[in-house]
Amino acid sequence: MARWKICIVGAGKIGQMIAALLKTSVHYDVRVIDRDANGLAQIETTGVEVKQIDVEDARALTEAFGGCDAVISAAPFFLTPAIATAAKAAGAHYFDLTEDVAATDAVRALARDAETAFMPQCGLAPGFVGIAGADLADQFDELDTLSLRVGALPLYPTNALKYNLTWSTDGLINEYLNPCDALIDGRPVKVAPLEDLEIISHDGVDYECFNTSGGLGTLSESLSGKARRVSYRTIRYPGHRDIIKLLLDDLGLARRRDLLKEVFETALPRTKQDVVLVFCTATGMKNGVFTERSYVNKSTARQIAGKTWSAIQVTTAAGVTAVVDLMRQGKLPAKGFIGQEQVQLDDFLATEFGALYGAGAVTPLDRAA
The missing domain is CATH 3.40.50.720 (NAD(P)-binding Rossmann-like Domain)
Known part of the structure; x- marks a missing residue:
């Protein structure tokens, strides 16, 4: 080839x-x-x-x-x-790698009469989480709920926000301010960012999760009418959401994105000592029994080609390079718009780049039970 x-x-x-x-x-x-x-x-x-x-x-x-x-x-x-x-x-x-909904809509429009393939949202979230979520959904005879939770976090939080900058500041602000896609009662809806706060635990550590924009990708469309509730929320350490709401709402920085970006980039140090946590859970009917299944993936910084790369760099880059490799192999449609849910998780993980996610898998891929 x-x-x-x-x-x-x-x-x-x-x-x-x-x-x-x-x-x-x-x-x-x-x-x-x-x-x-x-x-x-x-x-x-x-x-x-x-x-x-x-x-x-x-x-x-x-x-x-x-x-x-x-x-x-x-x-x-x-x-x-x-x-x-x-x-x-x-x-x-x-x-x-975009998480921006308007940008994705522009790509979709270009794809309608294209002779080549157009595949936006190919990073971590949206991106890999949509592939993992679709795989989880397919394991049920009748899907009830699908909850996608993703966080890029410092391994060693030291400030009140318990957060360091690990990726695009503009993208982070977009997530915190733009409307969020969800499925409620089987219908696509928009929900408010920073709302629907919940607590999850993994390896004895508590995390908070709340709505953010863009991470669901096209799953809200493909699962419309097929699931009762589908949601995407960002994972942070407890207390982060309340401070962000103070900055955005009480201090009015939601209306001053330029100032908010300056504050973040001045006050929050960057780090390569990070962790990316993907926590997907689905419920539904399987063989006549109401069942819950989860898929968890936890990645940390690693050495590649003699250099240390952060977890968010590795997971984001692996997300897009793996689907490019599937296109090269002829395992994806060669033209038109492609959503993440069209990618088979097994195929993704079998690529030389998807194997980087395989190394972070916490739960095995067991679809037979």
Whole structure:
């Protein structure tokens, strides 16, 4: 099978991780583009081809995608429509990591008459959690509830928020402020962010969970009328939600996203000593018995290609590179819009990149019981 050429847009922390993973494989040639020379310089030292261009220049973007089998966007969500449009013009398959609903809708519109595949929301959440959730749902004769819970957390919390920055600040703010998708009584609805607070426990540690935007992906559509309740909530250490509500509501920072971003990036240190927890639970009828099943995955930072990468970098990059690999193998539709629930979990975990999630599995894949 011929090697694929991949163009990654974005030389930030996730873009660097994606490039590093693909570089370890014999199946890919990699090019990274960005306007930021500093980020590109870090990648260039690894032997990956880099090109500095203005990502908002449509012609330059399309030319940069020329000859590529696939484009992976690791750029900010507001650049998604422009990047996806250029990928379509260049005849390349398109993948991204966005959690932004409007950006996903723009990609879906581009996919309607496309001759290549368009697959947004391919990271951790949305992304892997949707694949795991769909697999869990398929294990029931009749699904009642599906609860998806995901958190990227510091291993050693030290501040009142019990939180460190581990990924995009813009994406984090989006999650805390935008309406959230859910299924209630079998119908797709929008629910308020930061609400529906609950407590879960794992390995003797208590966590809180609350609504955040974007993590459910397209599951609310595909399970509409097939389940009574489906929800996505973010995992944090207890007390985090109340402080965020104070900042957003009482201090009015919900109306000052620019100031909120500055506060977060000034006051919250970044860390590579993190943990990513995926906690999915479903209930329903199985062989005539009302049954509950869970899937839990816990990942920490690790060494890859001689460098330490954070858990959020590894899980996000593994999410998108695994589905790209499935496309290369011909295991996904070759054109049109693709949702995460169209990916088989076993196929995902069997790829060289999905195996990184397999290493973090806490519960075995037991579908026979």
